[in-house]
Amino acid sequence: xxLKLLWSxxxxxxxxxxxxxxxxxxxxxxxxxxLGTSLAGLAVVFSQTSNLAGWRPAELVAVLGVYTLMGGVxxxxxxxxxxxxxxxxxxxxxxxxxTKPVDSQVLESVQQVQIWRLADVAMGIVLxxxxxxxxxxxxxxxxxxxxxxxxxxxxxxxxxxWLMLATCSFWFVKVDNILVIFQxxxxxGRWPVTIYPGWLRFTLTFLVPVAxxxxxPAEAVSGRLGWGTLVGAVAxxxxxxxxxxxxxxxxxxxYSGASA
Amino acid sequence: MSFAFGPESIRVRDLRKVYRVHEREAGLLASVxxxxxxxWREIPAVDGITFSVAPGEVVGFLGPNGxxxxxxxKMLSGLLYPSSGELEVxxxxxxxxxREFLRQIALVMGQRNQLAWDIPAIDSFELNRVIYRISxxxxxxxxxxxxxxxxxxxxxxxxxxxxxxxxxxxxxxxAALLHQPKVLFLxxxxxxxxxxxxxxxxxxxxxxxxxxxxxxxxTSHYMADVEALCRRVIVIHHGRLLYDxxxxxxxxxxxxxxxxxVEMEQGSPDLAGYGEVVSADEGRVTLRVPKHATAEVTARLxxxxxxxxxxxxxxxxxEVIEHVFSQEAR
Numbered sequence: 001x002x003l004k005l006l007w008s009x010x011x012x013x014x015x016x017x018x019x020x021x022x023x024x025x026x027x028x029x030x031x032x033x034x035l036g037t038s039l040a041g042l043a044v045v046f047s048q049t050s051n052l053a054g055w056r057p058a059e060l061v062a063v064l065g066v067y068t069l070m071g072g073v074x075x076x077x078x079x080x081x082x083x084x085x086x087x088x089x090x091x092x093x094x095x096x097x098x099t100k101p102v103d104s105q106v107l108e109s110v111q112q113v114q115i116w117r118l119a120d121v122a123m124g125i126v127l128x129x130x131x132x133x134x135x136x137x138x139x140x141x142x143x144x145x146x147x148x149x150x151x152x153x154x155x156x157x158x159x160x161x162w163l164m165l166a167t168c169s170f171w172f173v174k175v176d177n178i179l180v181i182f183q184x185x186x187x188x189g190r191w192p193v194t195i196y197p198g199w200l201r202f203t204l205t206f207l208v209p210v211a212x213x214x215x216x217p218a219e220a221v222s223g224r225l226g227w228g229t230l231v232g233a234v235a236x237x238x239x240x241x242x243x244x245x246x247x248x249x250x251x252x253x254x255y256s257g258a259s260a
Numbered sequence: 261m262s263f264a265f266g267p268e269s270i271r272v273r274d275l276r277k278v279y280r281v282h283e284r285e286a287g288l289l290a291s292v293x294x295x296x297x298x299x300w301r302e303i304p305a306v307d308g309i310t311f312s313v314a315p316g317e318v319v320g321f322l323g324p325n326g327x328x329x330x331x332x333x334k335m336l337s338g339l340l341y342p343s344s345g346e347l348e349v350x351x352x353x354x355x356x357x358x359r360e361f362l363r364q365i366a367l368v369m370g371q372r373n374q375l376a377w378d379i380p381a382i383d384s385f386e387l388n389r390v391i392y393r394i395s396x397x398x399x400x401x402x403x404x405x406x407x408x409x410x411x412x413x414x415x416x417x418x419x420x421x422x423x424x425x426x427x428x429x430x431x432x433x434x435a436a437l438l439h440q441p442k443v444l445f446l447x448x449x450x451x452x453x454x455x456x457x458x459x460x461x462x463x464x465x466x467x468x469x470x471x472x473x474x475x476x477x478x479t480s481h482y483m484a485d486v487e488a489l490c491r492r493v494i495v496i497h498h499g500r501l502l503y504d505x506x507x508x509x510x511x512x513x514x515x516x517x518x519x520x521x522v523e524m525e526q527g528s529p530d531l532a533g534y535g536e537v538v539s540a541d542e543g544r545v546t547l548r549v550p551k552h553a554t555a556e557v558t559a560r561l562x563x564x565x566x567x568x569x570x571x572x573x574x575x576x577x578x579e580v581i582e583h584v585f586s587q588e589a590r
Contacts, residue, residue: 004390008386008387008390009387012376012379012387015379016379091372092372093372093374095334095339095369095372096372096374098338098357099337099339099357099362099365100362100391100392101359101362101392101393102359102391107391253341256339256340257277257340257341
């Protein structure tokens with residue numbers, strides 16, 4: 001059902017966007033430009049040194065790849081849907097989702113798809129392939145599996161985080177400002193969080209889960225992931241998915257006056 | 261909740277909904293103080309109403325703004341949790357929002373849109389097909405029927421934002437009916453529409469009710485909607501049920517006046533002594549008299565004025581409703 005719904009919204013997104021060709025060009029340009037500046041940044045750093053806090057150039061390209069890929073997934077469906085959710089609460093149109101015979105969390109989570117962001121997903125994959133080629137290490141099925149799992153966990157953690165933020169709008173009608181903070185924090189993820197000072201590393205790991213979304217999968221692909229981190233990421237993802245679900249249900253109960 | 265199984269599609273008993281609202285005083289200091297210590301006030305939006313609706317009935321919900329109509333509708337459709345009382349729709353407890361229940365109801369709100377702004381209606385319809393798990397064949401059949409009745413064919417492939425308000429409302433209604441709901445909640449479906457569009461929607465709702473035997477609960481500020489569609493009306497005011505019965509009965513029980521229209525051969529003598537003169541044209545005068553004095557005034561008029569024709573009528577429904585709402589709830 002989830003996939004069917006996602007596909008329906010995806011179809012709508014495609015048809016919707018095909019109507020605006022200019023928008024397509026702008027989006028492509030934006031994606032390429034942002035990728036270009038990131039790569040230029042890397043080039044500047046590595047013209048001074050051959051390793052950054054233990055990360056080699058190719059590994060940082062892998063980080064950038066995951067950053068671009070995950071950012072693409074977030075902007076493809078998570079962020080636009082969550083923004084719609086907050087608007088639905090504000091305008092009262094959430095009522096329509098709540099009276100549909102589908103899980104309202106699912107419905108609200110996939111209801112808006114910005115298909116051009118697939119370009120970022122594709123670029124992220126290209127960067128990853130390039131990075132792996134340069135790293136020279138072989139990625140066996142085991143590593144690929146772990147990498148996939150870490151990506152999935154990262155996406156689940158980011159999604160849960162967004163869902164919790166958006167759910168806050170049941171109590172505080174305007175929470176858009178928090179979203180800006182998230183975007184700024186996410187930008188920091190284009191570098192591995194291990195290069196940052198302690199306080200920032202803490203923030204990026206536990207307050208805004210950029211570390212798990214980007215650095216950990218990148219560690220997996222560059223063969224530096226420890227078992228502890230792997231288990232931690234899986235546990236955190238499971239816990240956050242469960243907690244955000246509970247928080248969402250609490251929010252809906254509050255919305256319908258059942259908690260008062 | 262325990263009801264004996266009955267034929268009703270909606271049963272409501274002693275239903276209450278109390279909102280807790282944060283009381284804010286004027287002024288900066290008071291605002292700061294309220295950050296720390298909030299004062300709450302309880303406002304009963306629906307204050308103990310009881311009624312039931314049989315399958316296939318079309319019932320009009322009347323009441324001024326803030327009477328509790330929308331709150332009641334939201335409790336019936338499962339959006340709001342009742343503070344107390346019993347509530348059952350199609351044998352389900354609405355607030356549990358079971359899928360089987362939600363598949364059989366529809367909610368249309370004139371003030372809010374469910375259709376996405378930038379895409380054509382047909383795409384949103386397709387989305388509802390997936391959500392309600394309607395088979396392609398059923399979907400096609402229902403779409404044909406709705407498009408025919410509502411004259412939707414030219415609208416389906418235009419983005420919603422390019423449609424007029426009336427056209428948009430027709431699409432909204434169609435979207436809500438694709439899954440053939442057995443119970444339909446219409447919250448001011450004709451608000452802001454021109455007279456033609458209103459009439460179109462009215463006759464459509466009547467037709468849908470006739471074809472599918474759906475139960476319809478309708479709130480509207482337009483008496484024309486209610487007069488055209490509802491044999492039965494429920495009047496709520498200040499969250500309480502004031503009247504439940506047919507429209508004619510509403511007028512009988514609530515209007516303290518009658519209108520007497522007097523026609524005369526010529527001239528229009530001053531009839532102010534008989535009652536309040538509502539209108540006076542050449543040869544025709546309309547008087548408003550207290551109901552209990554109707555017989556006496558009529559007799560006097562026939563006796564003392566050269567009357568050629570005389571009719572006694574109930575005042576227009578709008579007037580009666582207005583009169584009811586201008587009084588405090590009893």
